[in-house]
Amino acid sequence: MIERWIFLRDGRLSGRSKLALAAIFAVALIAAFPLRLALGLADPGGRGISARxxxxxxWDGGIGDLRVGALPLGDVAAHLRPLPLLIGRREVHIERLAGTGAPGDFSANAAGGDGWLSLSAVRGQVAIGDAFGTIPATALGFDDFHAELSGGRCVSAGGQVSLILSPFSELMPGPVALSGTARCSKAALYVPMKGPTGLENLFLRLxxxxxxxADLVLGGLPAEVTAPLLxxxxxxxxxxxxxxxxxKL
Known part of the structure; x- marks a missing residue:
């Protein structure tokens, strides 16, 4: 390394040669930049992102047991997207494939900075365990979901979000999927969802x-189902x- 810098300082090199060598050195540093350090820079307080x-x-990394807040994303591949760099935007693509112990495929693009966060092209499912507390939910699903937050306030949002409810009665044939379109509402991220019959409603607000x-309302249930739920x-x-x-996240 010392020899390289001596070489750069050699007065026999032209200014153009020095710039070219400095650029090569910078590119080499960026190409070898560890994903671990980048993850730490993305979450300096260590409060929102964790991994095993x-x-x-x-450019070619992997994250084991990635968690974002209360959401476990599992084992994912991750890399910096080159095209957004052309406009000075550092955006990371993460992708989890089926068969890694989590339900189905999952992928997303994420970018962030001081006080802002952007998510785009979010697709797939995330198991949520008991993250929804008393609401019997098992997974969150996304289809072209996107959101941008600035200072915690919702600036823009769209795409589909779904929630899978486990059977909450022995009389139910199986899980129920509710879905809806994300949007901003009074600076909050808001997703109103409906089930297959239109009588199942869930309102999620961040x-x-x-x-x-999250508020879950069920209508049209027979008395033999309603009584045990009450x-x-x-x-x-x-x-x-x-x-x-x-x-709270």
Whole structure:
């Protein structure tokens, strides 16, 4: 390394040669930049992103057991996208393939900076375990979801978000999928979802301070289904019965 810098300082080199060599040196540093350091720069407080292991460079890396907040994304491949760099935007693409212990494929593009976050082309499913508390949800799904937050406030959002509910009664034939279109509502990220019959409704809201709330309302249920749910914590709501859950990212 010392010899390289001596070479650069050699007065016999032209200014153009020095610039070219400096550019090559800079490119070499960027090409070998560790993904682990990049992940740390993306989350300097260590509060939102965690992983079991990070390997490789920003151009070809892997992250084991990646978690973003309460969402476990599993083992993913990650790399910096070259085209956004042309406009000075550092954007990372992550991708998880089926067969890695998580439900189905998942991919997304993410960019961020001081006080802002952008997600785009988010597709696939994420298992959520008990992240929704009393609401019997098992997975979140995304289809061309995108959102941009600035200072925690929702600036733009779109695409489909779905929530898979596990059977909450022995009389139900199987899981229920609710889905809806994301949008911004009074600076919050808001997703109103409906189920297959139109009588299942869930309203998901993420506030600028990181607090979230989910309200599930079920209508048209027979009495033999409603009674056990009321005993399990559901309450009477306009149009049916419901239950709420809330937390903070």
């Amino acid at each position: 292991e990070v390997a490789g460079t920003i 506030e600028p301070d990181g607090r979230w709330r 005993e399990a914590g559901f309450a009477a709501r306009p149009g049916g019965i419901g239950i709420s859950a809330e937390g």
